[in-house]
Amino acid sequence: MAEVEFNIAKQAEAAKRLMSSLRIQGVDGDEELVADVIEGQTDLKEAIDAALAEIDELEIYITGLKAKEDEFSTRRHRLEERVERIRAMIEQAMLTSEQQSFRLAGGTVSLSRRQPGLIVNNEADIPARFWVEQERPAPKLDKKALAEALRNGEAVAGATLDNGSYSLSVRRK
Structure with missing residues (x-):
């Protein structure tokens, strides 16, 4: 598992343990207190922020790869058309010269x-x-x-x- 994914899982587990502890203490209904405790006792927000940064970077790679795929697809189509033109020329030359093989x-x-x-x-x-x-x-x-x-x-x-x-x-x- 990549570092970012591992860190989110680790911080989420720590937040889960904190929530369990807060439930036992009976203060899990106070959303502001829960958010403050999770923020103060874990690095969950930082892990999520790092994950968002990685998503941004990966989407840049994806965009670049799609552009390359389009370029390669266009190139492949041109080459396939060239193969067909050459095959047609061979066929025409054989018909013109009345050769079967x-x-x-x-x-x-x-x-x-x-x-x-x-x-x-x-x-x-x-x-x-x-x-x-x-x-x-x-x-x-x-x-x-x-x-x-x-x-x-x-x-x-x-x-x-x-x-x-x-x-x-x-x-x-």
């Missing part, structure tokens, strides 16, 4: 084609068979069934599939 000293990079994704243009036009009843609040669109129907060549009003995309995977050795 490269074995490199730092790992293997490869492109894989993703299935076309669902695009909902107008939910109101989508037939009722693609809606799942729910208790609340309203029916829910069964996107999986809708996408499967579109992939099977069925024309469904209000929805289409995109052209699909590519995914870059990097395997490290």
